[in-house]
Amino acid sequence: MEYITMAGVVLLLMGSNGLGYCFCQQKIRRRRQLGELTQLLILLQGEIRCHKTVLEEAFLILQDKTSGFCHAFLQEMVAGLQQQDGCRFVEIWNRAILSVQEQVAFSQEERKLWMELGSRIGYLDLQMQEQVLEQYITFFTDRVHWLEGQEAQTCRIYRVFGAAGGLLLAVLLL
Amino acid sequence: MAKEARKAGKKKEQLMKIFSGRLRKILMQLPVDFAEVQEIRMRIHAPLLIVYQNREYAVLEQGGLGAVDTGAIQITREEIRETLELISNHSLYAYEEEIRQGFITIQGGHRVGIAGKTVVDERFMIKGMKYISFLNIRVSHEVKGCADKLMPYLWGKNQVKQTLLISPPCCGKTTMLRDVVRQLSNGSPDGAERREGLTVGVVDERSEIGACYMGEPQNDLGIRTDILDCCPKAQGMMMLIRTMSPQVVAVDEIGSREELDAMYYVMNCGAKLIATVHGTSMEDIRTKPILTQMVAQRLFERYVILDQIPTIGSIRQIFDEGEHLLYSQV
Incomplete structure (x- = not known):
């Protein structure tokens, strides 16, 4: 009986530490993916500024320069635009985001901003495109830097809480 | 011959894709030889017109061609907007210069003339256009051999x-x-x-x-x-x-x-x-x-x-x- 109890405590501690580790990894993934999205917007800005590329063409070109959820997102965008089934651009954009949402670790605010971008791209002239993209690039870059600054401390907190939580549960059960 | 026919079919499909859903469906089913279509005209709250074999026809609601006052499709503002978005690949910014000149050339070499309210700068030079409500799609055709006699x-x-x-x-x-x-x-x-x-x-x-x-x-x-x-x-x-x-x-x-x-x-x-x-x-x-x-x-x-x-x-x-x-x- 004691062995079973010990095994249970060990498993509990492992589980709670694992949970703390997972939350930590989630934070790191969020920061990394925001960085990838920022990079995508920078590339898109370049394509529009230098070549006045239309959006469908830009997404097709950028597919080869991206990986992970960005690549999947661009694939969905290209497929949606090529279908030309009468959907508005923002509808195709939101559909593409929803198709990759399981893969991304963004906060609700970041997800909302990403969706809003779809209603602002393609509107008015070249200068407008550059300014809109610049605004979002600046926001996401600042967010990435903020997350980087917080990362070490946040991960430590998650790990400590994970361990402490597991210990507390173990004590209560014992 | 079959290759040319396939190419012509592909060109027709490419052209039809610029139209809004309702118009596309009706135009695809028109009993016309696409090679003889010269122009398709869209005007807000006016019938959809087509110049076919040098004559102007209205496109009818139930399909087919006819006179203007015999149940022609009326073009809505939403259809013009949707068609313009498809024409520009949702990227009107990429066609600033063309819009200033009053047209956009689309895939296939077809020229789409546009008219609306012009926006001018302080020197009264045309800067752009808004409230685009009139489109004239001039269909381009590749006719191999038309210069043989020349x-x-x-x-x-x-x-x-x-x-x-x-x-x-x-x-x-x-x-x-x-x-x-x-x-x-x-x-x-x-x-x-x-x-x-x-x-x-x-x-x-x-x-x-x-x-x-x-x-x-x-x-x-x-x-x-x-x-x-x-x-x-x-x-x-x-x-x-x-x-x-x-x-x-x-x-x-x-x-x-x-x-x-x-x-x-x-x-x-x-x-x-x-x-x-x-x-x-x-x-x-x-x-x-x-x-x-x-x-x-x-x-x-x-x-x-x-x-x-x-x-x-x-x-x-x-x-x-x-x-x-x-x-x-x-």
Whole structure:
């Protein structure tokens, strides 16, 4: 009986530490993916500024320069635009985001901003495109830097809480 | 033949994709030969009109063509908006310059004329357009062989003649130019009149001649043709001469002083020029301030007048540099 109890405590501690580790990894993934999205917007800005590329063409070109959820997102965008089934651009954009949402670790605010971008791209002239993209690039870059600054401390907190939580549960059960 | 038919079918599908859902469905089912469709006109709160075999018809709600007052489809604001978004690939910003000039050229080389409320800057120059409510889709057709009758007149002493194609709008001068370029580029290796292919440079300012899409010409301009896409004609002609060593330079719709200077440059460099211009006759050309000097100096060796009778692209008359009639349709 004691062995079973010990095994249970060990498993509990492992589980709670694992949970703390997972939350930590989630934070790191969020920061990394925001960085990838920022990079995508920078590339898109370049394509529009230098070549006045239309959006469908830009997404097709950028597919080869991206990986992970960005690549999947661009694939969905290209497929949606090529279908030309009468959907508005923002509808195709939101559909593409929803198709990759399981893969991304963004906060609700970041997800909302990403969706809003779809209603602002393609509107008015070249200068407008550059300014809109610049605004979002600046926001996401600042967010990435903020997350980087917080990362070490946040991960430590998650790990400590994970361990402490597991210990507390173990004590209560014992 | 089957390959050409497939290509024509693909072109039709590409064109239909720019229309909103409802219009696309009805247009796809129209019992018309797409090769004979010349224009499709969309006007807000007005019937959808189509120019087919030189006649205007209204497109009916239940499908088919008919008179304007017999149940024609009425175009809504939403349909114009949706069509414009599809035409511009949701990227109107990429067509700023074209919108200033009043048109957008789409994949396939079709020219979409647009009209709405212009936005002007402090110097009253057109900056852009808003409330675009009128679209005129001029359907482009590649007609291989339409220049067959013309080609023998463009050669003399084993050299191509400096040629000016003259025609009013919608008489097929761009289609004719396209086929002339193709035949010059490919040459004619067989037959009594064996001709070597020539290196041709095309300045395709409006993307109508080659209809390049992502760098690939959608029309066949021949195996020895280089295309400067979406390039201003005057600069394009100079660039081609300096970098691509063309034996022939082809341009569409010349009309400005800068273009005239560039044409002189091309001719002085030893290349031959094939150009088109709006006009109805030699008398009309002589009154154009830009061209009157060139005509007087006999720089062009062939003048080809096109007409739409009996069909679009018919050669009405051909003159030499001394304005002597070489061919007349009548």
